[in-house]
Amino acid sequence: MKPLRFGVLVLVLVLAGVASACRSDGGVESQGAPAVSAPGFRALGPSLAASAQPGDADLAAAAAAGYRTVVNFRTPGEPGYVDERAAVESRGMRYVAIPVAGTGIQPSHADLLAPVLADPSAGPVLMHCRSGTRAKQAWTVWLARHGGETPESAVRRGEAAGLSGDALEAARAAASSPR
8 A cells, every 4th residue: 555655646746747847937848839930939838939030920920829918129229120019019919128239138138028927918928039049048037037947947948949059158147147
């Protein structure tokens, strides 16, 4: 009888670990946000995705797929910047601008993202920049500062989402900075 109780306890603990790994703040990659045709689209969780600069058709597809918020990490002065506020809002979605220059991700960017991701009415959320890198960096830093992850765990998840090289190291530095 005792081995059976131990086996049941182990099974319960394993299932609890799997359930906690599938959180809405970035969960398991296969549990993705609604897919859209935006370039570089990457589901980060059930109601969160990152992409490169979406075009007008991509924004229409995002609205049709149920996205409620678009977060833009581009700066107005960078080449190819698109002022998309009107296009986003005309489709009934909320527009949030958190400008990040180049790969200069800072903890403050994740702090600005935190209230958006904490708002249940905001999701699904599509985050983007020119290539998707700054969006994934902000998510990585958010995981460490607000999402309950250790910096090491957050960086591993950022790497699994496609961050590498200097972009990954910038996210690592920002995720590891003191609050």
